[in-house]
Amino acid sequence: MDDHPGQEDHPDPDVRPDSATLGALLRWTASGGTYRVLHLDDRRALVGLETCLGGEQVDRLDSADPGFIEWLRSHPDPT
Template sequence: MTLDDLRRWEDSGACWRVVRRGPEDVTVSLLRCDGGEEVDRFVSADPEILAHLGDRVSSEQKI
């Protein structure tokens, strides 16, 4: 998953939620656009993704 992929996910109206935040990486659940069912999950240590997520626990929190 790249930052561009995550942004496309958000732009399509779908949601994400942080499942686990470790010292060096994060696990993110990708959810349907209604915020319900998990469609996929990824783990990333990409600095761009970590910066984009910041301290938020979900895409429903505004930057």
């Protein structure tokens, strides 16, 4: 099992996204949901998890993990 999902897509192998937060986002999108980056700066990321039909926000992910922030920068939201 991959302890660092998404790391293979990251340009710096030493920056590892928080596996719980990124894992939740990847599971959400794998099941058909979408996401929207609500806030992103060097210190914090806030991501809205949205339904696949109509984009209704049903949950949020909030993280200060530098690896997750960098992952989001290299993977623009699909909306």
